[in-house]
Each structure stands twice: as structure tokens, then as C-alpha cells.
Amino acid sequence: MRSVAPGRVNLIGDHTDYTGGLALPMAIDLVTTVEGARGGDVVRLVSAEAEGEARLSLDLDDPAAAAPAWARYVAGVVAVLRPETGFAGQVSTTLPLGAGLSSSAALEVATALALGFGGTATELALACQRAEQLATGVPCGVMDQLVSAGGVAGHALLVDCSTLAVHPVAVPDGVDVVVVFSGERRHLATSAYASRRRQCEAAQAILGPLHHASIEAVEELGDPVLQARARHVVTENDRVRRFVEALGAGDFVACGRLMIASHDSLRHDFEVSTPRLDRLVSELCAVPGVYGARLTGAGFGGCVVALCRPGALAGGWRVRASAGARVLDGEAGPARLS
Ligand code: GLA
Numbered sequence: 001m002r003s004v005a006p007g008r009v010n011l012i013g014d015h016t017d018y019t020g021g022l023a024l025p026m027a028i029d030l031v032t033t034v035e036g037a038r039g040g041d042v043v044r045l046v047s048a049e050a051e052g053e054a055r056l057s058l059d060l061d062d063p064a065a066a067a068p069a070w071a072r073y074v075a076g077v078v079a080v081l082r083p084e085t086g087f088a089g090q091v092s093t094t095l096p097l098g099a100g101l102s103s104s105a106a107l108e109v110a111t112a113l114a115l116g117f118g119g120t121a122t123e124l125a126l127a128c129q130r131a132e133q134l135a136t137g138v139p140c141g142v143m144d145q146l147v148s149a150g151g152v153a154g155h156a157l158l159v160d161c162s163t164l165a166v167h168p169v170a171v172p173d174g175v176d177v178v179v180v181f182s183g184e185r186r187h188l189a190t191s192a193y194a195s196r197r198r199q200c201e202a203a204q205a206i207l208g209p210l211h212h213a214s215i216e217a218v219e220e221l222g223d224p225v226l227q228a229r230a231r232h233v234v235t236e237n238d239r240v241r242r243f244v245e246a247l248g249a250g251d252f253v254a255c256g257r258l259m260i261a262s263h264d265s266l267r268h269d270f271e272v273s274t275p276r277l278d279r280l281v282s283e284l285c286a287v288p289g290v291y292g293a294r295l296t297g298a299g300f301g302g303c304v305v306a307l308c309r310p311g312a313l314a315g316g317w318r319v320r321a322s323a324g325a326r327v328l329d330g331e332a333g334p335a336r337l338s
Pocket of ligand 1: 016018
């Protein structure tokens, strides 16, 4: 059997998912494939791109201790799903590893399907979010796994993370979405991500859910750091709404402005950018035909996403909005996926 799960790029709406806010990711045409057969009492995978073998017993108890490093994600899935039968096969990917395009979410989702997961896309995403948290210790949100599991070809997904309701939003043919890797592997991500999340929770303890908070309430917050973090979240949720409207109206100039404002907010209020990401965004925005650019995902390195006129950017990966995870052949797949 063969299962496939895509990576993602987030067009706008970062560091909003874990406070129940809005995000607009799209699944991309770079994918991870798991191929093999069920059987036995261990999960055994080799990777075409990374060293070593993942060899995991079905009753493993600490996914974070698995080796090599990539095997932790597989171990996380085993620990969450607790399959009764093992699996032997290989994993391969067209995604760049550790570049911020959710290669780990794609591996988790493809693995879960290979192990026989049979629920909805949302259930698959929640299981894989838990797997990622167990594997890495990072209290990540659900965005990456949700779009990898439930992506819709030709569309980004407007995700309301307070309900996990998902609305496909068409990505028009008249624009290119281009992803450019900064060359910086994400560092500090573990501790800084957790600390940002804690700061958002501290702001919510005062203001209530940030997805309901007004900007006026945020400006009343006494602590300047909590205020800046909350301001990012509240303004970013608003930018997602306006971006969806602008995209629907074909107003790419407005979309680009919102992306630049999002980057500035992630840089100054949320402090998850780096000098290299800032430089890359400025350079890309200076290219004729580029409407806007921003860091995408967690930040601290990784990738920038740009929206531009078709063909305006020669470098980077021109990505297409793609379908979510699926089982391609072999045994029964996830009957209710999609
Ligand atoms: C990472 C996490 C997501 C989300 C983004 C930031 O990709 O896995 O849940 O929080 O960062 O938007």
C-alpha cells in the first residue's frame, strides 16, 4: 500500500492557531510517501532521504527517545494510534526537510494512513498534532496537520481554529505562490515557540479568548510584552479575514499589502523573524510583479512565501494548491477522509 501526504505553506495567519484564531494555509505539491505492507509486530521504515532506520515496537513508551531523529515522528504516530499490526516499508519525500514546509506533519499524516487510520481528516489531524507534540515536546497547534490531511486542490483552507471548521478558498489562476527558503534551519524554535504560546495564554487569562478580543482591550494590557503578542494575534486574525475578501475580489495588491503587514507584525510584535527573513522579504517585495511576501509558519528561520504575477519570480519553488493526504493503492484506506 502507498499513502501520500503533502507539506504546506501558510499564506497568512501565523501564530493564531493555538489561540483559536484564523489561518489560511494551503497544501502544496511537494509530498511525503510511505510505501510498504502491514504485518509483524514492529513498525520498520527506511528513508530515501535520511540516514538510518526507524524500528519501533508497537508498545513503545517515549517517542521523543526514538532514533534516528526522523523516527521520532513515526514513533509519535505509533504512540497515539497504538496499531495492532506493524508495518514494513520505506518513506520518501519531495519536501525539503526541516525548512518550515511541514515535512514533519506530512510524515506523520502519511504514516498514520499507512498504519490504517480510518477517521475524518480532522480526526487524523488531531491524532498527528498529538504525535508531533509527543515527538518534539513543542506544543504546536493543529494547522499543519489539518491542511496536510484535508487540503483541497486549487484552494487554500480558511481554518477557524476555535471550531476546526474549514472553508476552501480558491487560489486564482492569475497569481503565483512562490516559496523561498532562507537557508536558515529553524533554530530556537522549540523553546521560543513554547514561550510565545505561554505568553498568549497569559494574555488570554486577562482578556479572555484572543479570537474574541478587541484591539482596544489589547491596548489596555499593562504588560508591554503580552500586549505586543496579543496585538499580533488580534490584528493577524483580522488580516486573514481581509486577505480572503481581497483574494476573492482578485485584489492581489491588497493581498500583498496584508502579507507585508503580517510580516511586520510577526517581526515586531511577535518577534519570531530573523534578519535574514526580513532581508529576504524586502528583496522579494522590490522585484517587479511581486505583490507581497512574508515569513510563513513558525518563523525563527525557514521559508518566506511571496504572491506575485505569474512568472515574476524565477527563484524559489512555485507551489500549487493541492489535495490533502490519501491512500493511493492497496488495502482499505480512510473511508471518510475529505
Ligand atoms: C508551526 C506550528 C503550527 C503553527 C505555526 C505558526 O508550524 O506547527 O501549529 O502554530 O507554527 O503559525
